[in-house]
Amino acid sequence: MKRALSMLSGPLGAILLVVVLMSLAMVVAGTSPIDGFSALFLGALGGRNELGETLVATTSLLFPALGITLAFRAGLFNIGAEGQLLMGGLFAGAAGAAIALPPAIEITLLLLLGAVGGGIWGGIAGWMKARFGASEIIATLMLNFVAAFLALDLVSGPLKGPVASGAETAWLAPQYWLPTLLPHTRLSIGLVIALAIAVVLQFVFTRTVFGYDLRAAGEAPEAARRSGIDLRRLTWLSLALSGAIAGVGGAVIVTGELHRFNTQLSPGYGFTAIAVALVGDLNPLWVCVAAFGFGILEAGGLAMQASAQVPKDAIHLIEGLIILVLAARRYVAARTEVA
Amino acid sequence: MTLAITLIVLTLIKATPIVYAALGGVISERSGVINIGLEGMMVAGAFFAVIVSYATGSPVPGLMAGIAAGAAFGYILALAATRFKVDQIVAGTGINLICTGGAAYGLVLLFNQPGASVQVHALGSDYWILVLLAFALAAALHVVLYRTPWGLRVRACGENPFAVTSAGLNPLLLRTYAVVLSGALAGLGGAFLSIGELNLYSEGMTAGRGFIALAAVIFGRWTPLGATGAALVFGLFEALQFVLEGRIAWLPPSAMSALPYVAALIALAGITGRVRPPKADGVPY
Incomplete structure (x- = not known):
């Protein structure tokens, strides 16, 4: 019994749980789990394009997840990765549309500006915590909303591209796009940057x-x-660095995938990344593995919706359950050790 | 003059869901559990109120379902926070994801359309009762917290749960009651949004009010009446958006939308240090 419990409380148990819950979500939606899962995995890993999209999602999740990992390890609850990602993307997008430098210099500059944008956003919360003792949880949460509205205002007005129809900046010239990693897909070398940051973070820790x-x-x-x-x-340094890592992620999405900034930059990556960081046990290297797992869910979820008629939002429902159960599993693990 | 009356009325209406959620935040935090999941519980309340109103053709069962849904997620948070000693912030974040994701999934399953539900029977003009009830509950919660033995015990759980044990009571049980009540209040606030002010559920309709409510709890110094006052200020900001829309051309509309959050940040920086949270707030027992 004890052994069974501790087995279930490990990563295997987490995967098993995901499978069970996903099957349930599929059956409720009127699809057999076999059809649902094959749609999910074919959609996520079934070919070059599919793998590319999965790794794009992995990259987009990995940056905020690594930022969150840093903050959580410092005992700071950064719930604001979503806003930090957005600010990083906004800085990179605004500068990319306005500045013309030699490509290598410009791309490096845009990524650094992403770090600055996210770093300022995380740093504000850090400064408020360090200077006034204000709860970083509330501050980072509020800053998410401020970032969303600020970005919307700026790209609807002063930063709006001259020919843009919606709320977005002008497109980046192709020479300023982040180089592609996997030819004929949207996957950029952003993935390599994210992995490098993970290694550096592990070294720093x-x-x-x-x-x-x-x-x-x-x-x-x-x-x-x-x-x-x-x-x-x-405190302020950790939150600023945490925001900076998420901010680079925003800049990578802008320079690598969208090639402009728009307010739909992130479908909630900053929140899903909390699950990624926790599943990765706040260890930068395991967080990379977890990000790939969630990348499969994110990219495969779309395919599952299209071909098996299972709403992709089921994925977010399941992510929430994973967070709850994984947090509970620590307790189960601790208890079995004592018993 | 009419503008002033419009503003007052709108402020009361816009403050109502925040008052409910903030009261939920107060009771939960006074018992020692930080409820980051208020936002998700509001979503659950809004969603289930619409579903049950749709199924029964009557808004009153919908309202009850909204309250019950909030309470159910309150119970999940309570279980996580008491029995499983899960970090409260992590558990609350999980609940927020479950509720927003679950509602989006449910919309597609039940109505076969993303984004919003069909229109259902709403409370109509009766929603005034819920506005008045919010302020009545604020007074009631004040009395319960400060004038009853149960209120004293709950507050003791938030200050020093070990003392509660010494007195022969079970702080985990008291916290569970408090957090379930907290969820029920948030659920009611959500139901007010969907079948009170409107007659449907649409994605993102809670718009961070659960988080605003958390800020209101701090500005209200963890007291029911203080939090209600803070919620009224946030309601005023929202009402101002409607009243001033189109009147101030130089101010973009989303800057107005950002105002409550900026105000919350500034107030948060200004007030912290001068107020004291419950001593065992957020600390597992």
Whole structure:
């Protein structure tokens, strides 16, 4: 019994749970799970194009998930990755439409501007927490809305492209597009950048003083404070860095996929990324694996909707359940260790 | 003059769903559980109110269903926070995803259309009762929290649950009651949006009011009357949008929409440090 419980509480249990829940969602929608899953996997992995789209979703989720991982490890609840992603994309899109530099320099600049945009957005919450003690949870949540409205205002007015029909900036010239990774797909080298950030993050966590301080602040803030770690500095820095990583993600979506900024940049990646970070156990390398899993769900969900008539929103319902159950599993795991 | 009256009336109406959710936030946080899931519980309330009103052809069962749906998700959060010691913020975020995703999934399944439900029987002019009820409940919750033994126990759970145990009571059970009540209130707020103000469910109709309510709880210093006052201020911002729309040409409409959130941020920075949350708020027992 004990062994069965701890088996179920592992990653295998999580996958099993997803399969059961997905099957349920498919049966309710009037599709057999076999048809549903084959539609899902064919749609996610069935060919070059499909794999490309899955990896595009993986990339878009990985940046905010890594940002969230950094903040959570520091004990800070950054629920604002969605807004940080948007601000990063806005900065990159606005600059990309306006500035003309040699391509390599320009692309690098746009990605850095993405980091600045997201970093400012995360940094505001960090500054509020460090300076006033304001709850970073509420601050990051509110900033999501401010970012959405700000972006909408700017691209409906001053930043709107001259020939754009909707709320979006002008298109980036093709030489400023992020190079393609997988030919004939939308997959850009953004994926490589995301993976590199994951490796750097893992190195920072395990091999640097800053990473040690960060984890100490997250796991034992009082002990960290007494050992001389500047918690205020760590707070705003962690949230700014967390936002910056998400912001690069926004810039990658703009320069790599959309080739312009519009307000539909993210269908909730910043929130799904919380699930990704938790499933990856807040370990940057496992977060990469988790992002791929969620990328399959996101990309396959669309195919599942089209060919098996299972609403793709079932995916978000299931993501929420995963968050709840995975958080509960830690308790089950801890309890079985004691027992 | 008529403009002033319009503004007052609109403020009351726009504040009502935030008042319900904020009262839910107060009771939950006073018991020691931060309810980030208020937004999702409002969505559940709005959605199920419409479904049941559609099925029965009458808004009153719909209203009850909205309250029950909110309470059910409150119970899930309570279970997660008490029995399974899940991090409350994580669990609340999960509930928000479940409710928004679930409602979108349900819309496609039941009405075969994304985005919005069909029109259903709504409360019509009777929704005034719900506006008045919101403020009556604020007063009632004040009395319950500060004038009854149960209120004292709930507040004690939020300050020092160990003391509650020493007194021979079960803080986990008290927290469960408080969070279920919190969900019911949020569900009622959601139902007010869908079958009170309107007569359908549409995606994104809660528009972050559950999060605004969390801010209202802080500005209201974790008291029912204070949170209600803060909710009224947020309601005023929303009402101003309607009244001023088209009157101030230089201000883009979405800047007006962003105003409540910016105001919440500034107030959050200004007020923190001068107010004290319940000592065991967010701390598992």
